[in-house]
Amino acid sequence: MMKLLTKENTAFVNWVRLCDIDNYYDCNLQKQEVEIAKPLYYASIAGWTGASYALLEMGADVNAQGGRYGNALQAASNGGHEAIAKLLMEKGADVNASGGEYGNALQGGSIEGHEAIAKLLIEKGADVNAQGGKYGNALQAASIRGHEATVKLLMERGADINALGGEYRLFSDSST
Missing domain, CATH: 1.25.40.20 (Ankyrin repeat-containing domain)
Known part of the structure; x- marks a missing residue:
């Protein structure tokens, strides 16, 4: 290989x-x-x-x-x-490098509900409120797919539910 x-x-x-x-x-x-x-x-x-x-x-x-x-x-x-x-x-x-479809590693893991990876990234210093990518931030990414455990983790670690960005603009828009 x-x-x-x-x-x-x-x-x-x-x-x-x-x-x-x-x-x-x-x-x-x-x-x-x-x-x-x-x-x-x-x-x-x-x-x-x-x-x-x-x-x-x-x-x-x-x-x-x-x-x-x-x-x-x-x-x-x-x-x-x-x-x-x-x-x-x-x-x-x-851990905070930006680019790609989901903007950063935390958003990329959160969109799929990979809670363990999200936790690891946050422990290594990933910014829970970093903006960019298709969904704007990790909280929006996790919520749009209904990954409740990841949403809870992000909120416990300080994710801003009023942050703007992405296709759905606000967390409340993506969770409805």
Whole structure:
């Protein structure tokens, strides 16, 4: 697997072109290498803990930007891959890095109701009121999908129910 996860390997680029696990609906045989996220991102989104560890040991940039979710920590958080999220944070991943569809790792994990990951991110310093992404903030993301335990955690940790942003503008708009 590690031979595949080398961006210099044409097999990696062709794999992403044929079956991009970051976006299954985007089979693009003409996709350029600069449009493809780093191998660590793909290992993180797939939940491949061993490969993620090996790539980090080989010097992969833990904070490299790219992909639908923005970076490897955001991808692991959205996918519920707690062991990878922990590993990335141990290796210096920025818990407040912004970008991608959900804006940040906390929002990415909250939209799927991954309470354990949300708690871990908050303990590592994630801003519960950070704005950005499709839903505006983590509280809106968790509430729109009905993840009550994650909503409760975020509110206990100081999430602002009056914060504006995202498609639904206010927490009360997303919870109705």
